[in-house]
Amino acid sequence: MSLALAHSRARVGVHAPAVRVEVYLSGGLPALNMVGLPEAAVRESRDRVRAAILCAQFEFPARRITVNLAPADLPKDGGRFDLPIALGILAANGVIDPNALSDIEFIGELALTGELRAVDGVLPAALAATNEGRRLIVPLGNGAEAALAGNVRAFTARTLLEVVAHLNGEKTLPPAIADRRVTTETTYPDLADVRGQGQARRALEIAAAGNHHLIFIGPPGGGKTLLAARLPGLLPPMDETEAMEAALVASACGQGVDPGQWRQRRFRAPHHTASAAALVGGGSRPRPGEISLAHHGVLFLDELAEWSRRTLDGLREPLESGVVTVSRAARAEEFPARFQLVAAMNPCPCGWAGDPSGRCRCPSEVVARYRARLSGPLLDRIDLHVAVPRLAAHEIRIDAPPGESTAVVRARVLAARERQQQRAGKTNARLSQAEAGRDCALEARDGNLLEQAMQSLQFSARAAHRILRVARTIADLAGCERIATAHLREAIAYRQLDRGVFRAAA
Ligand SMILES: Nc1ncnc2c1ncn2[C@@H]1O[C@H](COP(=O)(O)OP(=O)(O)O)[C@@H](O)[C@H]1O
Ligand SMILES: [Mg+2]
Known part of the structure; x- marks a missing residue:
């Protein structure tokens, strides 16, 4: 033998x-x-x-x-x-x-x-x-x-x-x-292409600075997709460890790894008809899904209200823990999935609810049902809710001045991230409860302000905690040691979906 x-x-x-x-x-x-x-x-x-x-x-x-x-x-x-x-x-x-x-x-x-x-x-x-x-x-x-x-x-x-x-x-x-050296400077689209939309640009900057999840709400053609695609360009490149983790996911997917993309953050934009397995991972031989392919990068979910509730529920665990467990028969495999979520949706089925033209004809219960498709727990985890209205006529004019470029905004983002790194060794969105308690302290009167807002606007406790982290990021962008009243007010203003503002407008 x-x-x-x-x-x-x-x-x-x-x-x-x-x-x-x-x-x-x-x-x-x-x-x-x-x-x-x-x-x-x-x-x-x-x-x-x-x-x-x-x-x-x-x-x-x-x-x-x-x-x-x-x-x-x-x-x-x-x-x-x-x-x-x-x-x-x-x-x-x-x-x-x-x-x-x-x-x-x-x-x-x-x-x-x-x-x-x-x-x-x-x-x-x-x-x-x-x-x-x-x-x-x-x-x-x-x-x-x-x-x-x-x-x-x-x-x-x-x-x-x-x-x-x-x-x-x-x-x-x-x-x-x-040849890892072929990594070229990133080729993301530039923010200078986006006209107007001051509030949405500001929110995008905050999201980039503190790693916060964000949702854009507005009628078709306002620039939601345009803005979302410009987030990766505002972020610092991945470090070696992050790049290796992202490459491991691509490898497990059998997609191969493009050395030219080595440290570039991925922008994944699956369509709303994607299956749960395609989004979170699955298959008889478990493969990573879009959320893992977006590891350390950006996951863009357009038309959020069109996604099936069941599919979106699969996002909860990874949004919380940064990993997803894919089970199939007797086997369970784990994949990393620490992504930054950017979502976009219309305010109602026709897309025009709240528009001053009054062109929306959707009955209010139809609008309510449309909004209710988003589960509260998912919305709770999205720190920034941002209205992207139709552009005003003077903003569309071809000779209107261009907005700030990606390079200019990115410099502020990197400075704010550096402050966070020095203080906590991580971005504000990733602070644990205890770390947030330490780093996001409010003056007494601001504490009262937040409490009042919680009661009158009916935030969940989770939402209130998220607000603190956003306020911390706004303070970091302003170069402030402490969170000021203005920072807190701005952070509260980014929770419009909790406040039912759109419902009222409809
Ligand atoms: N704020 C804007 N600045 C410049 N172009 C815009 C803006 N908003 C919309 N556009 C133009 O309209 C097109 C559709 O925009 P898009 O981002 O897809 O809108 P939405 O996703 O909100 O429906 C873009 O490709 C762009 O040419
Ligand atoms: Mg779009």
């Missing part, structure tokens, strides 16, 4: 736990048995591995072959183990020296022709292999992604035959390379 062992890695969430592929050849009737893989995956893998070995003109052992993937309780679906299984069989059969497999890890799906196909989750695997002190061989299509793992020693191959030649010392594989 002969035995060979090949190292590989599974993907669970954004992690890559080790998998041992053990191959035994023994006497008895020729057969290929696999242990530790789900039934359907076994059938497919068996066919691919056999065909790839034969296609590469190697002998397929006419003996009893047992392949064991350990540990047994890891998710091992997908074709990523084809390559280590094929190599294990060839090593056990004497085609490759079994010792050649000892300090290398292998990931890759085989086509029937023996060509290697890219798989998902290669970046986490490359990080883990490096930690283990092992080299890594991946399909050519995964090379750039593997190379992002810093000082990884990764090689790329196009076919099974090339891998065998490398292991036998006949022809060395090319190293995987990525």
Whole structure:
């Protein structure tokens, strides 16, 4: 009996736990048995591995072959183990020296022709292999992604035959390379394109400075989408840790990682017809959703009232914790999802409620039902509610002066963020209850003001706590140590949906 062992890695969430592929050849009737893989995956893998070995003109052992993937309780679906299984069989059969497999890890799906196909989750695997002190061989299509793992020693191959030649010392594989330096200055659209909308621009600046979630409400064509797309350009680029976390999500999604986008914050804008799985993650093989692809970036949900309530309910956990748990059958996988939410909606089904023209004809109960589609708990978590009215005629004129540019506003945002970093080591929106109690103290009379506002405008306690954090951000933008009355008043004014102002206007 002969035995060979090949190292590989599974993907669970954004992690890559080790998998041992053990191959035994023994006497008895020729057969290929696999242990530790789900039934359907076994059938497919068996066919691919056999065909790839034969296609590469190697002998397929006419003996009893047992392949064991350990540990047994890891998710091992997908074709990523084809390559280590094929190599294990060839090593056990004497085609490759079994010792050649000892300090290398292998990931890759085989086509029937023996060509290697890219798989998902290669970046986490490359990080883990490096930690283990092992080299890594991946399909050519995964090379750039593997190379992002810093000082990884990764090689790329196009076919099974090339891998065998490398292991036998006949022809060395090319190293995987990525060029992170291609990261260019960001190419986000500029705020200077937005005319008028002073209040909405101000709110966007506050949102950027304190990392607050925001919702724009207004008739079609006022510039809600225009404004939302300009948020990422106001934010500082991601740091290395954040960039790596965002890249791990993209890798788990099987999308590959674009080195040119390395530190750029993502702007994800799924359509309201997207399924719950597409938004928060899911599938038989759990994949991250849009909220995870927006990790450390911006998630834009346009037409918020058109989204299904059930789909939006999936946002609550991640909005609170920054992670989402995707469960499917017996398995649950966790993905990071720390995004900044920007939502937009019309004030009523026709979009014109509250417009001075009086052109809205929606009955008030229809308007009320439209608004009620947004759940209170979701709105509570959105710090800034901002009206984006129709532009006045003089603002639309082509010779009207342009607004401030992204560069100018961004400088103020970065200064305010620096203050927060110095004080708390995090942005105001992320302050815990205790930290907010310490950093967002109000003068006695301002405390009374907030209490009165809570009562007369019927804020939830959660909303009141959010107001304090926004007031802190406004003070930081003004360069003030303490929150002043004007800061608090402005923060309170950004909770219009709680106050039912739009309902009244309709
Ligand atoms: N404030 C604005 N400044 C400049 N252009 C605007 C503004 N508002 C709307 N527009 C123009 O109208 C188009 C539609 O704007 P959009 O942002 O999609 O509106 P909304 O999302 O509120 O329906 C934009 O592409 C832009 O050309
Ligand atoms: Mg729009």
